[in-house]
Structures are given as structure tokens and as C-alpha cells.
Amino acid sequence: MKLKKSKEADTEYIAVSSQNKKYKIINPFSENIKINSKKVDIKIFDDENGFTYILYKRKKYLVEIVEKSQNKYTVLINGVSYTFSIETPISYKRKKYLDKNKLKSKIELIGAPMPGKIVDILIDSGAKVKEGEAVLILEAMKMQNEIIAPVSGIVKKIFVRREDIVNKEDVLVEIEKQKS
Amino acid sequence: MKIKSLLIANRGEITIRICRTAKKLGIKTYGIKTSKEPNAYYLTFLDEIIDFSDSLEDIPEFLDVERIVYAAKTHKINAIHPGYGFLAESPYFAQRCEEEGIIFIGPSPQSIYKMGNKTIAKQIANSQKVPLLKGSHGNLSSPKETREIAGKIGYPVILKAAAGGGGRGMRIVEKSSQIEKMYKLASTEAEKAFNDSSVFIEKYVRNPKHIEFQIIGDKHGNIIHLGERECSVQRKHQKLIEESPSPALDENLRKTMGDAAINIAMATKYYSAGTVEFLLDDDNKFYFMEMNTRIQVEHSVSEEITGLDIIELQIKIAQGEELEIKQKDIKMKGWAIECRINAEDVQAGFSPYLGLIDKVQYPRSKNIRIDTGITDSSVVTPYFDSMIAKLIVHGENREKAISNSLNALNKFWIKGIKTTIPFCKSVLMHKKFKSGDFNTSFIEKEMRLLYHQDKDDEMLAAYLATFDFAAALETDRTTHIDFEQGKNISPWVLNKRLRSL
Numbered sequence: 001m002k003l004k005k006s007k008e009a010d011t012e013y014i015a016v017s018s019q020n021k022k023y024k025i026i027n028p029f030s031e032n033i034k035i036n037s038k039k040v041d042i043k044i045f046d047d048e049n050g051f052t053y054i055l056y057k058r059k060k061y062l063v064e065i066v067e068k069s070q071n072k073y074t075v076l077i078n079g080v081s082y083t084f085s086i087e088t089p090i091s092y093k094r095k096k097y098l099d100k101n102k103l104k105s106k107i108e109l110i111g112a113p114m115p116g117k118i119v120d121i122l123i124d125s126g127a128k129v130k131e132g133e134a135v136l137i138l139e140a141m142k143m144q145n146e147i148i149a150p151v152s153g154i155v156k157k158i159f160v161r162r163e164d165i166v167n168k169e170d171v172l173v174e175i176e177k178q179k180s
Numbered sequence: 181m182k183i184k185s186l187l188i189a190n191r192g193e194i195t196i197r198i199c200r201t202a203k204k205l206g207i208k209t210y211g212i213k214t215s216k217e218p219n220a221y222y223l224t225f226l227d228e229i230i231d232f233s234d235s236l237e238d239i240p241e242f243l244d245v246e247r248i249v250y251a252a253k254t255h256k257i258n259a260i261h262p263g264y265g266f267l268a269e270s271p272y273f274a275q276r277c278e279e280e281g282i283i284f285i286g287p288s289p290q291s292i293y294k295m296g297n298k299t300i301a302k303q304i305a306n307s308q309k310v311p312l313l314k315g316s317h318g319n320l321s322s323p324k325e326t327r328e329i330a331g332k333i334g335y336p337v338i339l340k341a342a343a344g345g346g347g348r349g350m351r352i353v354e355k356s357s358q359i360e361k362m363y364k365l366a367s368t369e370a371e372k373a374f375n376d377s378s379v380f381i382e383k384y385v386r387n388p389k390h391i392e393f394q395i396i397g398d399k400h401g402n403i404i405h406l407g408e409r410e411c412s413v414q415r416k417h418q419k420l421i422e423e424s425p426s427p428a429l430d431e432n433l434r435k436t437m438g439d440a441a442i443n444i445a446m447a448t449k450y451y452s453a454g455t456v457e458f459l460l461d462d463d464n465k466f467y468f469m470e471m472n473t474r475i476q477v478e479h480s481v482s483e484e485i486t487g488l489d490i491i492e493l494q495i496k497i498a499q500g501e502e503l504e505i506k507q508k509d510i511k512m513k514g515w516a517i518e519c520r521i522n523a524e525d526v527q528a529g530f531s532p533y534l535g536l537i538d539k540v541q542y543p544r545s546k547n548i549r550i551d552t553g554i555t556d557s558s559v560v561t562p563y564f565d566s567m568i569a570k571l572i573v574h575g576e577n578r579e580k581a582i583s584n585s586l587n588a589l590n591k592f593w594i595k596g597i598k599t600t601i602p603f604c605k606s607v608l609m610h611k612k613f614k615s616g617d618f619n620t621s622f623i624e625k626e627m628r629l630l631y632h633q634d635k636d637d638e639m640l641a642a643y644l645a646t647f648d649f650a651a652a653l654e655t656d657r658t659t660h661i662d663f664e665q666g667k668n669i670s671p672w673v674l675n676k677r678l679r680s681l
Contacts, residue, residue, distance in 0.1 A: 013650055015642035023642035028650045035639060042643055050539045051593055054640050061637070062593050063644050073645035079594070079602045080631050081527060082641035086649040114531030115562055119368070137365075141532050141566060143348065143416070144369045168531070 014092045018083040108151045110173040112166045116140030121162060123173075127155045135173055138166070153178045183207055183259045183283060183499055187252045188226070189242060190263030192553030193569060194475070195222040198261050201491040210257055212248070214241040216563040221555045230255065240563075242266075245273050252282050259283035259498060261491075268474035269296050285498045287452045287473050294448050295471040298342050299380060305468040308443040313459070313467045315382025323363040326381055327356055338384040339363060341370030348373040350417055352384055387621040388459040389428050390414065391466070393441035394482040395454045396493050398503045403445050405438045406482045406490075407512045409455075413607055415530060415623050420600065421607055422478040423517045424485050427578060427616030428460060437466055444471060453479070453494050477520070480551060480572045484516035514574055515581035519589065519604040521569040523560040526603045526631045533598045534560050537568075543591035547574040547584050560597055568599070578616065582608050602631035 015023040026034040033040050043055045044063075054061040054077075067074040071086045087095055120137040123129060134146040135155070157174040160166060185208040188195045195211055199222075202209045211226035215233040223229055230251045232241045241247075242265055252260055260277055262268040268286060271293035277284035286292070295301045299318050306312055314333045319342050320326045330337045330353065339362055341349025349370035351362040363379070371377035390411045397403035410426030411419045429437070441456035455476050457469040479490050488505075497503070523537075524530045537558045542550050552569035554560075560568065573588050575581030589605050612618050612626045623630070 011650065013646045015646050017638065017642065021638070023639060023646075025643060025646045028643065028647045029654070033643075035643065040643075042640065044644070044647065049541055051541065051595055054644065056636060056640060059634075061634075061640055062595075063640070064595055065644065065648055068645075068648065071649060073649065075641045075644050076598070077637045077641045077644070078632075078634070079598060080633055080637065081525075081598065082638055082645075084642055084645045086646050088653075113529055115534065119372075139372070141562070144365060144372075 012089055014087045014089070015084045016087060016092075016095070106177050107156070108153065108175045108177055109171050110135065110147060110150065110175065111169045111171055112138060113147070113168070114138070114140045114145070115167050116145070116165075118160045118162055118164045118166060118172075119144060121158060121160070123155050123158070125155055125158055128178075129153060129155060129175065136160070147172065149173075149175060151175060151177050181258070181283070181499060183495060185210065185255075185257045185259070186285075186495075187211070187230070187248070187255070187257045187260045188263065189248050189260055189267055190265050191217070191220060191222055191242065191564065193222075193551045193567070194263040194477075194553075196225045196553060197480075197551050198263065198491055199225040201489055201495065204489075205492065205495060207495070210252075210255060212241060212251070216241075217559065217561055219557075219559075221553055221558055228255070245270070245276055248273075249276050249280055249282065252277075253280055257282065259285055259495075261285040261494070262474070264475050264477060269472070271296065283498050285452070285494050287450055287454060291448045291450050291454075292473045295450075295454070295473050296343065298340065298344070298470055301471055302468070304447050305444050308440070308447055310440045310444060310468045311466060313382045313385065316380045319378040319380055320363075323360045326363055327359045330356065330359065330381060333381070333383050336384040336386070337381045339366040339379050339381050341366065341374055341376070342378040342380055343374035343376040344370060349379065353381075385459050385461050385467070387619045387625075388461050389426070389619045390419075390457065390469075391426050391428065391437065391460050392455050392457040393438055394479065394490070395441055395445045395450065395456055396490065396497075396503070397445055397451045397454075398497045399451045399500055400502045401449070402503045402506075403442050403450060404503065404505065404507045404510060405441055406486045406488065406510055408434060408437065409478055409481055411478065412618055412620050413613070413622055414620050419478065420520050420522075420623075421517065421604060422481055423515065423578075423581070424481040425512055425515070428464075433464060433466075440466075440468070444468065452497055453490050477567070477570065478518050480549065480570060481516040481518045484549060484572055484574050485512045485514060486510055487513065514576045515578045516572060516574045517581045517585050517608075519571045519573075519585060519608075520567055520600060521571060521592070521594075521604075522566040522600045523568050523597050524566050524600055525598045526600060527598075530600075532560075532562065532566050534562055536560075536596050537594060538596035539594070541591075541593040543571075543588040545584075545588070548572070548588050549574075571604075579614075582614060602633075605632035606630060 010026050013025045024036050046052050052063050054063050062078050064076040066076055074081055074083045116138045119139045123135045129149040131152045133149050135149050136147040138145045138147055153175040156176050160172050186202050187210040188198050199209050208227045210228045210230055213223055213229045213231045235241050260282055267273045271289040274284045274289040274292055302312055316329045336352055336354050339351045349366050351366040353362045366379050367377040392409050394406040408426050409422050409424045411422045413421040444456055453475050455472040458466045459469050460466045483490055523533045525533045537554055539556050549572040554568045573585040575584045586608050589601055607613050
């Protein structure tokens with residue numbers, strides 16, 4: 001059985017950046033790519049050395065997909081990363097609906113900004129912290145880094161102990177937001 | 181004594197750099213392999229590898245004085261070059277080498293001790309009438325004492341580790357209420373990094389320029405300088421871009437500061453390579469900060485403008501040879517800029533970016549020098565410094581050196597990890613940097629965005645992600661059979677397959 005190429009209708013996608021910027025991309029595979037209603041000429045190449053680059057307006061851009069999970073993507077363009085979720089027109093409508101009805105969480109989790117070792121804990125569970133106050137000291141690559149509370153509130157839980165080794169994005173502290 | 185064999189007690193790019201000179205001089209090189217990076221690139225440059233993989237000690241391999249000395253003895257190695265690590269500034273290590281009849285490539289243990297102790301170093305500078313900042317002129321015993329002295333000098337003050345360097349154990353104190361906390365932070369950090377918790381304070385100069393002089397001296401009392409380096413592009417006291425000469429100096433100031441640097445070195449009967457660091461304030465007044473008694477990361481920019489091989493000079497001096505060049509022979513030709521390529525995520529506050537480097541491709545040109553410690557499939561581990569390579573670019577003048585550097589950075593491709601390349605681009609394109617009028621607050625105060633972004637970058641990123649996502653959807657629709665069984669397949673291969681359906 002021969003499979004039919006779906007050529008007739010335009011295929012449309014919406015790439016939504018982490019800052020909520022939208023790119024409407026039509027027919028990404030075709031010769032007739034449109035981004036935000038403008039026709040663009042973009043080509044993707046794999047070179048013989050194993051690099052992938054985009055050729056656009058006669059300039060080369062080194063590109064790499066570093067992470068994908070379902071429709072969430074993190075890609076690098078010339079070493080700078082961008083995060084997008086890719087939506088079809090239908091899923092985009094759904095996303096908009098969900099975003100609007102999302103419950104505003106009162107809980108703020110502080111994650112480790114880098115892998116390292118907890119060398120000091122400056123607060124106790126139940127304590128009040130102010131935004132900008134240091135809560136932990138994380139040692140990484142021989143430097144001591146202060147971990148700062150991003151919001152004012154009450155320390156609900158401390159997930160680490162002194163001398164613990166943590167990975168990037170491990171949850172360290174849970175804070176319940178309070179109006180300062 | 182002629183050095184015939186050399187143990188390089190270091191890793192990464194500096195080991196490769198030292199190997200290059202050793203080969204030129206016909207010296208056999210030995211190096212150390214650790215279990216932390218058994219397949220490291222530097223190992224391929226050595227003539228002989230000494231395996232420390234079985235080390236069960238708590239001390240990191242490259243700090244294990246006794247084992248390194250023992251290894252040199254059992255392999256009958258003439259000399260040890262410590263690179264720019266901790267051992268390079270350990271008077272104890274230099275002393276142990278001397279005791280065992282091994283040539284230590286560096287200054288005498290006495291010089292290392294005196295200049296390494298910041299309090300003594302200041303006294304020496306003072307005796308040579310080199311300007312100093314107001315400070316405690318000695319180690320502090322408590323936060324209370326710190327507060328008293330700080331009150332006399334006037335805020336802001338800076339707490340520094342007496343045995344410190346590289347920004348570790350340094351804290352700026354803006355007001356007296358911060359003293360307790362900052363004292364604790366600085367002294368614990370100093371204890372961790374240098375095994376010595378003593379700290380001192382001095383007046384903190386806001387937004388100074390960081391200017392340093394490369395010194396080279398022999399064992400016969402000859403000392404010259406190879407000009408200055410401008411190292412004001414710093415983040416948290418870590419240098420990121422260095423250049424030589426400095427746009428801030430004219431011939432007069434260069435001579436005055438150069439002479440001051442030589443006088444300090446003379447006062448400790450200094451030999452080998454060293455660096456005298458100064459702060460330069462808004463009124464072009466300079467102050468002695470410290471002396472580093474070792475080869476430095478940024479020595480390469482001085483080499484590029486003077487045409488000298490500093491490692492070669494170090495080795496020859498260690499052999500007892502007299503310097504063939506005099507101060508008047510030193511001519512600074514053109515301009516050189518060094519960009520440090522660190523495995524760091526600039527977008528996440530310069531946090532270390534660990535992992536596998538799939539591919540690396542270097543720019544090539546007559547005016548480009550790359551000192552690298554990595555190759556395809558190298559791994560960035562959490563055990564060592566994040567610097568993976570240095571890009572050193574020369575130009576006939578500063579403007580040319582900047583534009584040549586930018587061209588080189590655009591062709592410096594790395595796949596698999598994030599690096600400081602986008603940061604370096606953004607600095608080199610900055611108006612303030614280009615003007616030459618910048619100081620150590622440049623990154624914090626002047627840079628709006630810490631990485632360079634072309635205006636179309638985000639759109640292209642959106643396209644790339646959409647392309648990959650759509651390709652995956654398309655396969656689902658057209659085939660219904662997952663031939664790849666969920667395996668990650670390149671979207672471009674996929675695209676070709678789709679087109680040929």
C-alpha cells in the first residue's frame with residue numbers, strides 16, 4: 001500500500017517561548033515556510049564533522065537540540081539556549097484555557113542552581129525569611145555561593161542537611177509565600 | 181644542571197602547554213593520570229604517564245605533595261613543573277623538591293613564602309615605596325577587631341584570605357552590620373580553599389582597573405618585565421577576558437608601574453616567572469595588591485605580544501641559565517586578547533555545565549592561538565576548574581585584535597555543552613569595552629545582557645524546535661509503525677526519509 005503525502009492543506013504550529021512570545025510557523029518542511037505570516041528561507045544542514053547548522057540569510061548558525069520531552073524543547077543557537085513548547089492550533093487553544101485557569105500556588109521551591117555541596121544552612125524550619133535573604137551556602141567548584149530566598153515567607157521544609165551533595169535543580173527549601 | 185626529564189604535576193590545557201615547550205627543548209615529559217578523568221586529552225601529550233588512579237587519599241591527586249615527590253624520585257625525574265595550581269604557590273612543595281634533589285620550576289621556597297603571605301608581601305612593597313591601600317596590615321583575630329579597624333579605614337572595606345588568590349575568601353563589606361556574616365564567610369572559604377582561615381582587611385576601591393605585570397628573573401639577579409596585562413573583565417573576582425597591553429597605560433605609567441613591579445621582585449631575590457598585580461583607580465593612581473609566584477593562565481597574551489616563550493624561560497632559569505634578554509630588548513608588538521572558554525551556563529549565573537563534549541571545532545588563522553585541554557568526546561567533570569580552553573588572538577592594534585577575536589569566536593564551535601563563548605562575544609561587541617574605558621565593575625554595571633544574541637536567533641530556535649516536533653508527528657501519522665522503537669533519531673534523517681516516502 002502506498003502512503004499518501006499530506007500536501008494539500010497548510011500545516012500550522014505555534015512555538016511558545018518561555019517568555020510567552022509566539023511564533024506561528026506554517027509548513028516547516030516545505031519550500032514554502034512561513035513564520036509569523038512572512039515567507040522565510042531557512043535550511044538545516046548536517047556537516048561532515050557532526051555539527052548541525054541553520055543557513056539563513058547567508059549566515060551560518062550553530063544549532064543543537066539539548067532537551068526534549070513531549071512538546072517541550074530546549075535548543076541552542078550559537079551556544080545560547082531557548083525553551084519552547086510547540087503547539088498545534090488545537091493544543092494551543094487548550095493551553096491558553098489551562099493557563100488562564102491555573103491555580104496560583106502559594107508554595108515556592110528553591111532549587112539548586114548548580115551541583116555542589118551544602119556547607120551551611122542559615123535558617124530553621126518555620127522561620128520567617130525575607131526576599132533576598134541568604135538561606136543556604138552551596139559550595140561548587142571551590143566557591144561558596146549564597147542561595148537566596150526568591151520570595152518573602154515562611155520556611156515550610158528544608159530538604160537538605162549540611163555536607164549533602166546536591167545535583168542541579170534538586171529542591172533544597174520550600175517556602176510558603178506571604179505578603180511582605 | 182641540564183633538565184632531561186620533567187614531571188608536570190597538573191592537568192588540562194596547562195599540561196599540554198608545558199609539553200609543547202618541553203618537546204621543543206628535547207625534555208622527556210611525565211604526567212599524572214587520575215581516576216577522575218582517566219581518558220583526559222592531556223594524557224595523550226605526555227611521553228610517560230604515572231598512574232595515580234588507585235589513590236584512596238582524601239587529598240586530591242594534584243595536591244598530594246609526598247606522592248608527587250615520591251613518583252619523581254622513583255622515576256628518576258630531574259624536575260617538576262606544577263603548572264598554575266595550588267602546588268605552584270606552596271613553599272612547602274618547593275622545599276620538599278629541593279630537599280629531594282628535584283628541580284622545582286618556579287621561584288625559591290623563600291620567595292613563594294614571602295609573597296604568598298599577603299601581610300609580608302605588603303611590608304616588602306612598602307619597603308620599596310610602592311603605594312599600598314590602607315588596611316589591617318596583619319591578620320585579624322575576630323569580627324570585633326575587624327569592625328574596629330574597618331571603622332578607622334572607612335567603609336567599604338574588603339576582607340581577604342591571607343593565603344588567598346583567585347577571588348576565593350574575598351568579601352566586600354559595605355557597612356558594619358555585615359561584618360559578622362562576611363567575616364564568617366571569608367574565613368570558612370579561606371579555610372576550605374587554602375587550609376588557612378586567616379583574613380585581613382583593606383580599603384575597598386570601588387571600580388578599579390586590574391593591571392598586572394609579568395615579571396621574569398634569573399638566579400643571577402637579573403629581573404625584567406614583559407609588559408602589563410589588563411584583566412579588568414572579571415566576574416566575582418574571576419578573570420574572563422585579558423589583554424596586553426592595557427588601553428589604560430601610557431609609556432610613563434607603564435615605566436613607573438613596571439619599575440615598581442621589578443623592585444618588589446628584586447627585594448625577595450625573585451627568580452622564574454611571576455606576576456605583580458596592581459589596582460589602578462580613576463585618577464590613575466596605582467596600588468600594589470599582590471604577587472603571584474607562578475605562571476598564570478593569561479601568560480599567553482604576554483607571549484603573543486613579546487614573542488617570548490615564558491615556560492621556556494622558566495625551564496632555562498631553573499637550569500641556572502642567565503637571561504639573554506634585557507629590558508630594552510622587550511618590544512610589545514601589536515595587541516593580544518585572551519578569551520577564556522569555560523564550561524559554564526552564562527544564562528544560569530555562570531553555573532558549571534558538566535557533561536560530554538560531543539564535538540569541538542576550532543577557528544584557524546595565523547593570528548589565532550588556541551590552548552586547549554579538550555577534544556571530541558572529552559568530559560567536563562565536577563572535580564576540576566571549569567576552564568576548558570583559551571582563545572588568544574593577535575591584531576596589529578586593539579581594534580583589529582577585537583574584530584579578529586570576534587571572527588574567531590564565531591567559528592569556535594562546540595557541541596554537547598554550553599560555554600562562555602556567547603558571553604565573550606557580547607563583551608567584545610560592547611561599546612564601553614571597545615572604547616577601552618572600563619574597570620572591574622564592567623560586567624555588573626555596564627552589561628545589560630551577558631550573552632550575545634542576534635536578532636533572528638530566537639526565531640530560528642523556534643523553527644528548529646517546531647521542525648523536530650513536526651517531524652515526529654509526521655512519522656506517527658504516515659507510518660503508524662515505530663520502526664525506531666522510540667529511539668532518538670536525528671530529525672534531519674527523519675526528514676529525508678519522509679521526503680522519499
